[in-house]
Amino acid sequence: VTSAESLLTRELHALTTELHAQSLHKASTLRNSQKQLVDNAIELSSATKLQKDYHFFREEVEMLGDPEEWLDLMKCKLTSISNELEYADNQLANLKSSQEEAK
Numbered sequence: 001v002t003s004a005e006s007l008l009t010r011e012l013h014a015l016t017t018e019l020h021a022q023s024l025h026k027a028s029t030l031r032n033s034q035k036q037l038v039d040n041a042i043e044l045s046s047a048t049k050l051q052k053d054y055h056f057f058r059e060e061v062e063m064l065g066d067p068e069e070w071l072d073l074m075k076c077k078l079t080s081i082s083n084e085l086e087y088a089d090n091q092l093a094n095l096k097s098s099q100e101e102a103k
Contacts, residue, residue: 060070
């Protein structure tokens with residue numbers, strides 16, 4: 001092996017090593033970019049859902065015309081649900097009492 005061949009072999013090895021390092025760096029950069037794109041897509045999806053929710057409630061308020069009316073309507077709905085739960089609890093208590101009396 002001549003010294004010229006040996007020199008060329010070392011240079012080729014050095015270039016190959018450098019190319020490999022650059023490839024690894026680019027692959028890492030690409031993975032990080034892909035992760036950032038996924039994170040951005042998730043954030044955008046969440047923001048879109050929040051925006052849809054906001055527009056839905058905004059339309060509800062505009063439809064009623066007065067935010068106080070909307071709040072009153074929500075309070076009535078919650079009171080209705082609470083009353084239904086209380087009624088169901090009473091029915092359950094009555095059922096348990098009837099079962100105990102039947103024993």
